[in-house]
Structures are given as C-alpha cells and as structure tokens.
Amino acid sequence: MMAPIGIFDSGYGGLTILEKIRAHLPQYDYIYLGDNARAPYGTRSYEVVYHYTRQCVEHLFEMGCRLVILACNTASAKALRTIQQRDLPQLAPDRRVLGVIRPTVEAVGQVSVTRHVGILATPGTVLSASYPIEISKLHADIKVSQQACPMWVPLIENDEHQSQGADYFVEKYTQMLLRQDADIDSIVLACTHYPLLLEKIAKVVPPHIRLITQGQIVAERLADYLMRHPEIDQCCQRGGRCQYYTTESTDKFSRSARIFLQEDIVAEHVELV
Numbered sequence: 101m102m103a104p105i106g107i108f109d110s111g112y113g114g115l116t117i118l119e120k121i122r123a124h125l126p127q128y129d130y131i132y133l134g135d136n137a138r139a140p141y142g143t144r145s146y147e148v149v150y151h152y153t154r155q156c157v158e159h160l161f162e163m164g165c166r167l168v169i170l171a172c173n174t175a176s177a178k179a180l181r182t183i184q185q186r187d188l189p190q191l192a193p194d195r196r197v198l199g200v201i202r203p204t205v206e207a208v209g210q211v212s213v214t215r216h217v218g219i220l221a222t223p224g225t226v227l228s229a230s231y232p233i234e235i236s237k238l239h240a241d242i243k244v245s246q247q248a249c250p251m252w253v254p255l256i257e258n259d260e261h262q263s264q265g266a267d268y269f270v271e272k273y274t275q276m277l278l279r280q281d282a283d284i285d286s287i288v289l290a291c292t293h294y295p296l297l298l299e300k301i302a303k304v305v306p307p308h309i310r311l312i313t314q315g316q317i318v319a320e321r322l323a324d325y326l327m328r329h330p331e332i333d334q335c336c337q338r339g340g341r342c343q344y345y346t347t348e349s350t351d352k353f354s355r356s357a358r359i360f361l362q363e364d365i366v367a368e369h370v371e372l373v
Contacts, residue, residue, distance in 0.1 A: 102337040104129035106165035108156050111139035112257060112353075113292030114171030115360035117200065120315030121169070122342065125323055129337040133160055133370070136348035136356075140253065141174040142224030153179035154187060155372050161192055166335045168197045169322065173221065173290055176201045177230035196332060201230055203321035204288060204314050209239040211310050216243050216283040220273065220301075221290035223248040231290055245284060247277035249291075256293045259359050261300075270300040278305070286310045296360070345370045 105128055107118045118132055135141075135156050141149050153175040160168050170176045176199030183197050208217055219231045226248040235242050251269040255261045278284060287309055289295065295313045302311060326333040344367040346353040353367045 101164065101335070103164040103166045103335055104131045104337050104341075104343070106130075106157075106160035106163070106168035107132045107171050108135075108153070108160060108168055108175070109133075109170075109172040109292065110135050110141035110152070110175060111172075111253075111293075112136070112356055112360050113253070113294075115357060116292050116295045116313075117169070117171035117315050117318050118342070119361060120319040121322060124316070124319035125326075126340055127338045129339045130342045131160060131163055131165060132342065132344045134344075134346045134348070134353060135372070136346050136353055138347065140222070140224075141172065141178075142222040142253075144224070146178045149174060149178040150182055152372075154183055157183060157197055158191070159370065159372060161195060166195045167332055168195070169318070170197065170199045171292055171318070173200060173225045173230075173292065174228075175199070177225055177228040196329075198322070198325065200292070200314050200318050201234055201290075203317050204290070204312065205231065205234040205238055206321070207312060207317045208235060208242065208286060208288060211312060212242060212286040214283045214285040215239070215241050216281050216285060217245070218277045218281070218284040218287040219244060219246040219290050220249055220277060220287060220294065221246065222253060223250050225290055231288065243281065243283075245277060245280040247273055247280070249273040249294075252297060253291065253293050256296050256359065257356060261296050266297070267300060270297055271304050274301055274304045284309060286312060288312045289314070344368070347372055 180199040226246045232244040235244050255266045344365050346367050350367045350369050357365050
C-alpha cells in the first residue's frame with residue numbers, strides 16, 4: 101500500500117525540517133503531526149517524552165505512514181532508540197522511524213577542521229548529552245562544548261525573534277558557548293527552531309566558524325536512505341501533497357506555522373489520549 105512520509109515534532113520547529121525535505125524531495129506526499137498541545141518536550145522526563153513520541157508515531161502509522169521522521173531533537177534524543185530497538189520489531193517490523201541527531205552528527209565530522217565543535221540547543225537536549233555521546237561514537241577525536249539556550253524557542257514561537265530583545269539573548273548564549281573553547285570552528289544549531297535565528301547568530305560568531313543547520317542535512321540523508329532502501333521508497337506515495345495535523349487549536353497552529361513556513365496552511369485537529 102502506498103503511503104505518505106510522516107514528519108513528527110513536538111511543536112513547530114519540525115516545519116523547518118519539513119520545508120527542506122519538501123524542497124529536496126518534492127515528489128513525495130507528507131503528513132506533518134505536531135503535538136503542540138503537550139509541547140515543549142524539552143523539560144519533560146525521558147519516560148514522558150518516550151510515551152508521547154511513541155503515541156504520535158503509532159498515530160502516523162495508523163494514518164498509513166510506513167516511514168516516520170522524528171523532526172525533533174528532544175524526541176530523537178530521548179525516544180528514538182527505544183522505539184527502533186524495542187518497539188518496532190513487535191509493533192511494526194516493516195516500518196521505519198528515523199531521527200535528526202545521527203545525520204547531523206555524521207555531517208559534523210565532515211565539516212570540522214580543528215575537531216572542536218560547539219552545540220547550541222535546548223536545555224533538554226543539552227542535559228541528555230545526546231550530541232556528545234553520538235559524536236564520540238563516530239568521531240572520537242572531536243571535542244564537544246554545549247550551551248543551553250532556554251529563551252530562544254519562546255522568542256521564536258512568540259514571533260519576537262526579529263526584535264532587539266532577541267539580539268541580546270542570541271549574543272548572550274552564543275558568547276557563552278564561544279568562551280568555553282576558543283578553538284571551536286563549527287557550531288551545530290541543535291534545535292529545529294534555530295534556523296530562524298541564523299542571521300542573528302552569524303553576526304555574533306567570527307566568520308571562520310561554520311554554522312550547521314539540520315534541515316538540509318536531514319533532507320539529503322533521507323534521499324540517500326530511500327535510495328539505499330528501495331523496499332521503503334516503493335511504498336512512499338508520490339503526488340507532492342502535504343497534510344498538517346496538530347493536537348492543539350488548528351487556528352493557533354496555522355497562525356504560528358506562518359512564522360516558520362511563510363505560507364498559509366490549513367491544519368486538522370487530532371486527539372491523542
């Protein structure tokens with residue numbers, strides 16, 4: 101049975117991933133599910149994030165998706181491995197769930213010359229230590245420094261990311277990271293919201309430092325994955341369509357989605373209990 105590709109996020113940031121995926125792979129159909137009513141995930145425990153993420157993945161499976169992308173760093177950090185290794189073999193052995201951390205980490209090793217890398221992320225992602233752990237597995241020679249940026253997501257979701265107040269917090273957290281290690285030559289924006297602050301961050305960091313955003317990386321890795329797994333690719337529906345679902349108010353979702361997509365969308369409500 102042909103099916104759309106599912107894109108899941110706890111909120112709105114995954115729309116930046118979806119935008120790049122659709123630009124890179126416009127031929128496929130997509131379903132975006134945002135668990136906005138229970139966001140943010142970053143402050144929640146591993147158990148709660150796993151429960152919510154699995155629930156959303158199962159819902160996308162019920163909607164027909166055979167491939168689901170967790171376009172959320174927190175869900176990728178706290179739930180992906182358990183879903184892949186424990187749940188899928190019993191729940192749906194013919195379906196696949198992929199995350200955003202592993203593709204990003206793979207790209208880091210190709211970019212950094214000094215082998216000193218910085219991570220700007222939400223407090224939850226920093227506390228999970230997912231990036232240092234995954235980077236150490238693939239690139240044992242890379243030193244990782246992390247900085248939590250608790251104010252960035254609220255600024256973006258309240259459409260204040262272009263304000264002077266945002267300038268203050270962008271400079272504050274970025275400089276805190278740079279002070280940790282003078283040899284950093286690459287910084288990962290390890291939250292799917294952060295591309296909206298890219299121009300401001302670029303003004304703060306020295307020009308030799310490479311800023312790594314996740315959308316294009318995930319899109320390219322997805323294309324590679326589908327090429328290497330024709331049995332999955334053959335099940336992906338083609339038509340260039342995209343449907344949006346949210347656990348929150350559909351009007352609120354549509355208004356907020358404009359911040360990320362710069363286009364009008366119509367979302368449908370889903371109830372997860």
